[in-house]
Amino acid sequence: MDIIKQKxxxxxxxxxxxRLDTNSAPELEKAIMESIEGVEELTFDLAEMPYTSSAGxxxxxxxxxxxxxxxxxxxxxxxxxxxxxFEITGFSDIIEIA
Numbered sequence: 001m002d003i004i005k006q007k008x009x010x011x012x013x014x015x016x017x018x019r020l021d022t023n024s025a026p027e028l029e030k031a032i033m034e035s036i037e038g039v040e041e042l043t044f045d046l047a048e049m050p051y052t053s054s055a056g057x058x059x060x061x062x063x064x065x066x067x068x069x070x071x072x073x074x075x076x077x078x079x080x081x082x083x084x085x086f087e088i089t090g091f092s093d094i095i096e097i098a
Contacts, residue, residue: 044076
């Protein structure tokens, strides 16, 4: 998995490419926590992320809980397979998918 962070003042875009699973979820969580201070708008670009496990979902949920306190979070460019996981687990009701 590769993570690219683009920060512009109070906005942060995190692009994820590759599988988000038990092995890579801690890396994403660390990348988020290192960069989230002062962020009011957090966007995850999942155009190149074909899979997420429950460990990945936990990272998104943690980020959403933090952003509920300090701003807004959304997910963009989500592929059909990952969208299905979000819908089945109810995450599509918790996290904005644009």
